[in-house]
Each structure stands twice: as structure tokens, then as C-alpha cells.
Amino acid sequence: MMTLTSAFRDSSQVTKLIKLIQTVADPLADKWGRPLQVMEVCGGHTHAIFKFGLDQLFPKSVEFIHGPGCPVCVLPVETIDQALAIAEQPEVIFTSFGDPLRVLGSKKSLLQAKAQGADIRVLYSPLDAIDLAKNNPDKQVVFFAIGFDTTIPSIAFSLLTAAQQGIRNLRFLCHHIRLMPTLMALLVGDDVQLDGFVGPGHVSMVIGANAYHPIAECFQKPLVIAGFEPVDFLQALYQLILQLAQSRCEIENAYARVVTAEGNLSAQQTISTVFDDGVDSQWRGLGVVPGSGVKIKDYYQAFDATQLLSSTVLSLSSAEITDPGYCNAVLTGKLKPDQCPLFRKHCTPENPKGALMVSGEGACAAYYHYKREFCV
Numbered sequence: 001m002m003t004l005t006s007a008f009r010d011s012s013q014v015t016k017l018i019k020l021i022q023t024v025a026d027p028l029a030d031k032w033g034r035p036l037q038v039m040e041v042c043g044g045h046t047h048a049i050f051k052f053g054l055d056q057l058f059p060k061s062v063e064f065i066h067g068p069g070c071p072v073c074v075l076p077v078e079t080i081d082q083a084l085a086i087a088e089q090p091e092v093i094f095t096s097f098g099d100p101l102r103v104l105g106s107k108k109s110l111l112q113a114k115a116q117g118a119d120i121r122v123l124y125s126p127l128d129a130i131d132l133a134k135n136n137p138d139k140q141v142v143f144f145a146i147g148f149d150t151t152i153p154s155i156a157f158s159l160l161t162a163a164q165q166g167i168r169n170l171r172f173l174c175h176h177i178r179l180m181p182t183l184m185a186l187l188v189g190d191d192v193q194l195d196g197f198v199g200p201g202h203v204s205m206v207i208g209a210n211a212y213h214p215i216a217e218c219f220q221k222p223l224v225i226a227g228f229e230p231v232d233f234l235q236a237l238y239q240l241i242l243q244l245a246q247s248r249c250e251i252e253n254a255y256a257r258v259v260t261a262e263g264n265l266s267a268q269q270t271i272s273t274v275f276d277d278g279v280d281s282q283w284r285g286l287g288v289v290p291g292s293g294v295k296i297k298d299y300y301q302a303f304d305a306t307q308l309l310s311s312t313v314l315s316l317s318s319a320e321i322t323d324p325g326y327c328n329a330v331l332t333g334k335l336k337p338d339q340c341p342l343f344r345k346h347c348t349p350e351n352p353k354g355a356l357m358v359s360g361e362g363a364c365a366a367y368y369h370y371k372r373e374f375c376v
């Protein structure tokens with residue numbers, strides 16, 4: 001039966017693209033004396049590579065570095081501790097998407113706090129928090145808002161909707177990431193060796209292909225935007241490797257059915273109405289990334305959940321960080337997940353020791369679930 005995705009999972013197309021990739025990549029890797037290093041930025045792509053078994057088809061001349069594109073994976077311990085400090089206040093109903101609940105703070109996770117009696121609830125949309133606030137006027141409802149540029153518009157829209165409806169007992173604990181400053185920070189550091197990027201489809205839908213031009217112009221790295229089906233991803237990879245072989249360095253869009261050059265202008269406008277851009281922010285694995293965060297504008301500070309925190313919790317010492325150092329090495333491409341000594345033995349999705357094992361899009365969870373030679 002043909003489905004909407006059939007054409008993008010067509011095995012003959014997959015085989016054809018793999019052959020094309022190998023034909024171009026092998027001689028280039030021979031010439032360079034090393035495999036081509038490609039970073040897939042987005043956790044959704046990491047997941048797709050292993051879910052569809054593409055890792056078993058790639059030629060040895062292409063090596064992937066799994067980038068920092070899973071928002072749960074890069075959540076710092078301090079942020080989880082802030083979330084806990086709010087969630088454990090008796091008058092608070094704390095709400096979140098499911099995955100962040102399992103990330104460990106310095107002492108426990110939100111899931112453990114829930115088991116200990118905190119009123120913590122999983123929501124599928126931030127808009128649901130509005131109804132919860134209306135139905136619980138004697139409580140403060142807080143939504144834990146994380147995610148890259150893809151998620152920020154829905155949070156901004158929810159906040160504006162709550163403001164328009166005059167809701168006074170809803171706040172957002174925002175720890176959002178802007179992708180471009182994060183990529184620039186990676187490129188400024190000299191400890192990550194990479195030749196080009198497969199660009200994220202979802203973020204690009206919001207920010208547009210044009211947003212990536214500094215990567216090609218300032219850092220001479222090519223980037224090709226990809227969708228999430230096998231043919232989408234391989235087409236983008238082929239275009240990227242062709243650029244390397246032809247010594248070109250351009251931003252290309254292999255996901256034009258979804259991504260435009262300018263992106264979603266309405267979403268961009270909604271973000272800039274609610275958030276100030278360019279805030280220095282701490283990320284797990286990357287440290288402080290200049291300009292990568294956002295902050296709720298002063299005009300909307302009644303909706304900012306950090307107002308519920310004491311100054312001690314706001315400035316928790318990084319000495320309390322408990323995440324194993326291996327996670328940072330994986331996030332910056334220095335270690336593959338299966339090279340971590342804790343992988344599968346002491347760190348599993350049921351008992352994650354680090355954030356990369358928590359979310360299904362985390363590199364370690366993707367290796368755990370799909371990498372065939374490790375299946376028991």
C-alpha cells in the first residue's frame with residue numbers, strides 16, 4: 001500500500017543514493033587520508049539514521065559526529081534543579097513534556113520528585129497549560145519550556161494567548177536554544193574536526209535556509225538541509241559530499257517541500273514579540289554558549305517562572321554537576337556513544353546516567369535502541 005512516505009523510503013532510491021555517496025566519498029577520503037567527518041546536527045536525524053539502519057549502509061569513508069541537536073540532552077543540571085525548586089513548592093502545578101522529567105538534576109529528577117508527592121504533570125501542548133490554569137485558579141501553573149527554534153514559537157504563542165485572556169496564574173520556565181549561535185560556538189572551538197553539516201529540517205522550517213549563510217561565509221563549511229525520511233537524508237548527504245569533492249562551500253536546501261529560504265516569518269515575529277534574543281546561556285556538554293539563549297521580555301515578566309526562584313537557586317554552583325564526563329565528549333563528537341564505558345552496562349534508557357540516554361533522540365538512546373551489533 002502506498003503511503004505519503006513510501007517514495008521517501010523506496011529501497012531502490014536508497015541503494016542508488018548510497019552508491020552515489022560511496023562513489024564520491026571513497027576517492028576523497030583516500031586523498032585526505034581519513035574519513036569525511038559529517039555532523040548531523042539534529043537529534044531527529046540521529047534517530048532516523050539508526051531507526052532505518054542507514055548506519056549499516058554508509059561507506060567507511062563517511063563518519064558521523066552526532067551534534068548537540070537534542071534539546072533534552074543539552075539541558076544543564078542547574079536548569080533541572082531550578083525546575084525542581086519550583087515544582088516542589090506546594091502551591092505549584094508543574095507541567096512539562098515527558099522527556100525532561102527523566103533527566104537527573106544534582107540530586108534527583110522531576111520524575112522522582114513526582115513520586116515523592118510534587119504535583120508534576122505531563123502535557124502534550126503548552127496550550128493545555130492555559131486550561132489547567134483556568135481550572136485551578138488557586139494554584140500557580142508552570143510550564144517547563146525547552147527546545148530549539150522549532151518549539152519557541154508555540155511557547156511564545158501560548159504566552160500571548162494567556163496574556164490576551166487575562167490569565168494571571170500561568171508562568172513559563174524557559175530554557176530555549178537558538179541553533180545558529182550554538183553552531184557558531186562549535187565552529188569557533190578548534191576541538192571538533194568536521195567537514196560539513198547535514199542541517200536540521202524542523203529548525204530550518206522556522207529560521208529558513210538563508211539563516212545558515214554565515215556558516216559557509218565565515219567558517220567555510222558547507223551545509224545541506226535534510227528531511228527525516230531515508231531518501232531525504234541520503235539526498236542531502238550526497239549533495240554535501242559532492243560539494244566537498246568539488247571544493248564548493250554552499251548552503252543548500254534538500255528539504256524544499258517544507259523549508260523555504262526565509263523560513264516562517266509569522267513564527268519569527270511571534271518569537272521576537274515575546275523573547276529577547278542573544279542571551280548567554282549554559283548548555284550541558286558545551287558550557288556557556290554566547291547569545292544562544294532567549295529571555296522573556298520585561299513586558300511579559302508576570303509570565304516568567306524564574307520570578308518564583310530564590311537567588312540561591314538561580315545561581316547554583318556548577319560544582320554540583322553530576323553528569324558523567326563521557327556525555328560531554330559524545331556531545332562534542334570526541335567519543336561515540338558505544339565507546340562510553342557506561343554504555344549499556346551501567347547506563348540504559350531505564351536507568352540513564354546521562355541525558356543523552358534519556359530522550360529517544362539522544363545519541364546514546366539511538367545507539368541503544370537501534371545499533372544492531374549491540375542488540376542482546
Ligand code: SF4
Nearest residue numbers: 327340347354357364
Ligand atoms: S552512555 Fe550514558 S553516561 Fe555514557 S555518554 Fe551516553 S548518556 Fe552519557
